[in-house]
Amino acid sequence: MSIKPAAAQPANNLHRLPDQLRANLRLVFVGTAASTRSAAVGHYYAHPGNRFWRALHEAGITPRRYRPDEFAALLELGIGFTDLSKTGAGMDHEIARGSFDVAGFRAKIERHRPKTIAFTSKKAASLFYGRPTSALAFGRQPQIGSFPDVFVLPSPSGAASGHWNLRPWRELAEWIGLARPDENA
Template sequence: MPDNNLHRLPDQLRANLRLVFVGTAASTRSATVGHYYAHPRNRFWRALHEAGITPRRYRPDEFTALLELGIGFTDLSKTGAGMDHEIARGSFDVAGFRTKIEMVRPNTIAFTSRKAASLFYDRPTSALALGRQPAINGFPDVFVLSSPSGAASGHWTLQPWRELAQWITEP
């Protein structure tokens, strides 16, 4: 799908969130319905609950309710929609993402795929391990999660999601 501002998902950010999920861009389905992680085969909402990040399984149309739990959402491309390989490289705004995060200062950010993290770190996906990443001075704690997308089923594991849940719930 071509980049198109009509397909933008609004950021769900505010100051001092405990966690912000960061994707590459909205899927075609998410862009169409206006909800994060909306494709029926996407494991995101199930993983949140199964890992212990949320007290119940939320639906994609309830994504704004997660702000009450201290959880926000954004994407590296706010104008692209579709599968990662369909998103124009120039639509990824890593500098803008960094600025947003520095403004709202969440405790932790979690990239919902190695692709998103690779764009942020400017490193190949193969160079990134799942789980907690080395600290970046002045930046929130960073986790890289296995992609919940149905298209990434062969690489799915809940383990880094569980590690994230343990990290954000420890006193």
């Protein structure tokens, strides 16, 4: 199966999502690329069918349910965002393989030194590790030298509903120490 260029990929960078990074964040969420909807509105995880914002709150990572247009406010909670492709937009299979910049991503992470990164899909993690998605498990990954701790989460995309599970998100919340004390599940 070949990966074809995205029809929704903008000719310029006006629609790509800006990185939300700064030094020493507690957590950085890493996707493959912006969805068509996210690219159009300029907000991470903006499609109404995406579970991302609900999962953040239900897992205990955020104190309330944020909206996609509030993504920049999460920097105050020590949470940042980036994608492996800053120029592609659409579903993973629509993104041109050459637009994924794993080396650039690694450089950003080494420069900003977050404590933990969380890939929001096995696809994103497989691009990073250079392994098939079937070779990856959800949850915390083995340490890679001095690289930050890495989690792989089930995709919150509505297109991945058959693989949805909140448990790895809760494990992430416990790991970063942001889980609400009254949350036992």
